[in-house]
Amino acid sequence: MAELNPGLRLYTPPGNGGAMALRWGGFDLMEVFKAGEITDGAWTSGPLEDFEQALGMETPSGLVVIVGCSHPGVDRLTKAILNVSGYDKAYLVIGGFHGPSQKTLNRLAGMTEFIAPAHCSGDFAKAYMRKTYPEKFVSVKTGSIIEF
Missing domain, CATH: 3.60.15.10 (Ribonuclease Z/Hydroxyacylglutathione hydrolase-like)
Incomplete structure (x- = not known):
């Protein structure tokens, strides 16, 4: 999906183990704390x-x-x-x-x-x-x- 929409924002709980892979995949990750x-x-x-x-x-x-x-x-x-x-x-x-x-x-x-x-x-x-x-x-x- 990030290939089609570079920088697509994803909201993820903090410390998500897959977050780094998603970031490398071109997603704009926003950690959600509350x-x-x-x-x-x-x-x-x-x-x-x-x-x-x-x-x-x-x-x-x-x-x-x-x-x-x-x-x-x-x-x-x-x-x-x-x-x-x-x-x-x-x-x-x-x-x-x-x-x-x-x-x-x-x-x-x-x-x-x-x-x-x-x-x-x-x-x-x-x-x-x-x-x-x-x-x-x-x-x-x-x-x-x-x-x-």
């Missing part, structure tokens, strides 16, 4: 448990929260974005939920209109959301297109 707005309409949760963060993006439909693998908990990452962005509720939370518990999924359901569990979320999380919150569940896979 939650906050990174540009107009975009927020970071800040690093939770010192290694993972989420991104909140303002869209015409509302706040979209993008998570990676949610090791600290998809509910905790989402709550951090809500706190820093000032939104009461997310429109969509999308990404890997790291095999969350039923309790975590129920908390998440209270924070967002739609939920799109991907890759490391696991079959349980997807099935549970589809059955328990069918009005919130969004099925996604690589290449899915979601319009806001």
